[in-house]
Amino acid sequence: MxxxxxxxxxxxxxxxxxxxxxxxxxxxxxxxxxxxxxxxxxxxxxxxxxxxxxxxxxxxxxxxxxxxxxxxxxxxxxxxxxxxxxxxxxxxxxxxxxxxxxxxxxxxxxxxxxxxxxxxxxxxxxxxxxxGALFVFFALFITWATDSGAYFIGRSFGRNKLWPEISPKKTIEGSLGGILSAVLIALLFFFFADLQTELPQLLLATAVLSVAGQIGDLAESALKRHFHIKDSGAILPGHGGILDRVDSWLFVFPLIHILQIVN
Known part of the structure; x- marks a missing residue:
């Protein structure tokens, strides 16, 4: 740790x-x-x-x-x-x-x-x-909030496995906690930053992005499991490789444009 x-x-x-x-x-x-x-x-x-x-x-x-x-x-x-x-x-x-x-x-x-x-x-x-840098930080913070929320809420309240064949430790409770955490971060951005997006659209998009980030994480986990490896690399001690750190981003950043948070 x-x-x-x-x-x-x-x-x-x-x-x-x-x-x-x-x-x-x-x-x-x-x-x-x-x-x-x-x-x-x-x-x-x-x-x-x-x-x-x-x-x-x-x-x-x-x-x-x-x-x-x-x-x-x-x-x-x-x-x-x-x-x-x-x-x-x-x-x-x-x-x-x-x-x-x-x-x-x-x-x-x-x-x-x-x-x-x-x-x-x-x-x-x-x-x-x-x-704009603001949009990058928005995407990064909701991704990090999803990961942290899923980890801590899943660890405290997780009972039902989300996808044990791919990632045995992830739970449905943790996944929902990750979405909730991302939505709370989105609310902070809405009230303290100018994303030029209506609140209902922002919250809905945030929930979709949070789910997409979790799917990105699972996609990379499935790839590693297929090739029987633990980490994609070792460039980041304690974290693994670049793909281990950006797997959620690879889904979130394209979607932030598709959902028209960024125009």
Whole structure:
């Protein structure tokens, strides 16, 4: 527990000021975190990041992550992001042929889905920051409130397992406690910050985001359980890897745009 707290404090001290500052430092940090997260996902499938499919996956990720305000150069060249991503997918299939099926169609599909899984979450992380640091902190705080509320309420009152086949310790009571905690944080943001959102819409969206964050957590747990590993990595002592820390974000940040909390 002590190691987890120390790591969390150090990480927050480095991470939060960059989020607040924004600009190129924030973009570079996001790209770095995304590459590490992608590397953790590929490593589960025993695909090295420093390999032909790993390199193609990173290039695909870089394209997907390009912030919308920087896509003008691609458009002026007569292309769009989707075309470049499809090119990378085709090259993965070419490598499948060149490798004489040592790199399989399943491997190519895993690489592609891993890029989409990691890439969309971090892309919308940057797009949310573009809309304002307030929206990033809103998403982060309701995610953290969901995790903390689910942990403490589940530990105190949890009796009914939520999804024991994937995460044996999570309970229905804890899940509901996480949603309630997120809603309380949303109320604080509504009264003390200007999210420019009506209260009923904000509370409903917060409940959906809280559930989505918990599903993101379960999705990564299912992925790790499938590959029989405990943590996605070891870059954060006491916490595991990048994916272990951002699994909820990868669902929350795209949804915060879909739900039009950020316009």
């Amino acid at each position: 002590k190691q987890r707290i120390v790591t969390a404090v150090i990480a927050a001290a480095a991470f939060l000021p960059i989020v607040l500052y924004g600009g190129w430092p924030f973009v570079l940090l996001t790209y770095l975190m995304a590459v590490i997260g992608l590397g953790e996902a590929l490593r589960m499938k025993k695909i090295p990041l420093l390999s032909a499919p790993g390199t193609l996956s990173v290039l695909m990720l870089f394209v997907l992550l390009i912030p919308e305000r920087y896509t003008k150069a691609i458009v002026q060249a007569g292309y769009d992001k989707l075309q470049l991503i499809l090119l990378m997918v085709l090259l993965l299939l070419v490598y499948m042929v060149v490798s004489k099926n040592r790199f399989t169609f399943e491997d190519a599909g895993f690489c592609t889905l891993s890029v989409l899984y990691v890439g969309f979450g971090f892309h919308y992380f940057m797009e949310t920051r573009e809309a």
